[in-house]
Amino acid sequence: MQLPATARRVEDSTDIRLNDLIRARTDAELVRLESAGDELIADRLRELDEEWDVERLLQVNASVLVILGVLLGANVDRRFLLLPAAVFTFLGQHALQGWCPPIPLFRRMGVRTHREIARERYALKAMRGDFDALPARDADAAQRVRAALAAVDK
Template identity: 50%
Template sequence: MKLPSTTERVSSHSSESSNLRIQKEMERRLSYYLDHPQEIAGRLHDLNREWDIERTLETNASVLALLGVSLTATVDRKFLVVPAIVTGFLLQHALQGWCPPVPILRRLGVRTQSEIELERYALKALRGDFVHVCQPEQAQDRQDRVPTVLHALVQ
């Protein structure tokens, strides 16, 4: 069994519509910051606080596992099945990049760390932090800068 790479495992197991919606939303935000460069620092601060899908899944799994153990200790041993199922799903996610909550979280717009980092570096490039990554004046139209920056970052 070949395991997917860490950076691609969630997106490769997400629906095309969820991946596309997340991509289009990021492009929409980047287009906004082309006209509002003074707000880029605030957006970068927000990105530092954004939870990625890994952190969200780990937190949810921990809460459910602790709840199952607590119910096992106080109510009935049958509740031990909850942490067993949750940790099994967490292992499946660690290996394959998929578990039952992933499609729901992706539809809600929860992004991978790679997707968050792509937006972070695109914003920095738009702000001019990485002159060697992309020369904004090379783009013919201001709207051409977003795909140009994204393409340069993905290369």
């Protein structure tokens, strides 16, 4: 069994209809901002910087459940210690396969992957013209790389 590529493992394990819905929402936002000024695009880029991806939400969710399970196991009933064991099992499954029980719920809620958020970010940067000033291909390679990285970091 071959493990899925890290960058696409969540999308590959998500129902195609959910992926299409998430992509359509992103595309609609890009269409809305296509003729917007730089200020609105900058506002949206700041929003994207604050958006939680599915990995972050899963990590916080797992942390809360593990702490809860340990506290309940120590103070109420040792059987609650099964909760952290299950959570860690699911995290391992997610790391290998890109799927675990909370993922379909998060995806139905519209939570995107880092890759999906980056897709919108770089489309906005391209629409704003951040990559238009790259030196020509025959320019010094180091200069081109610095200019490309500056556009990405902008």
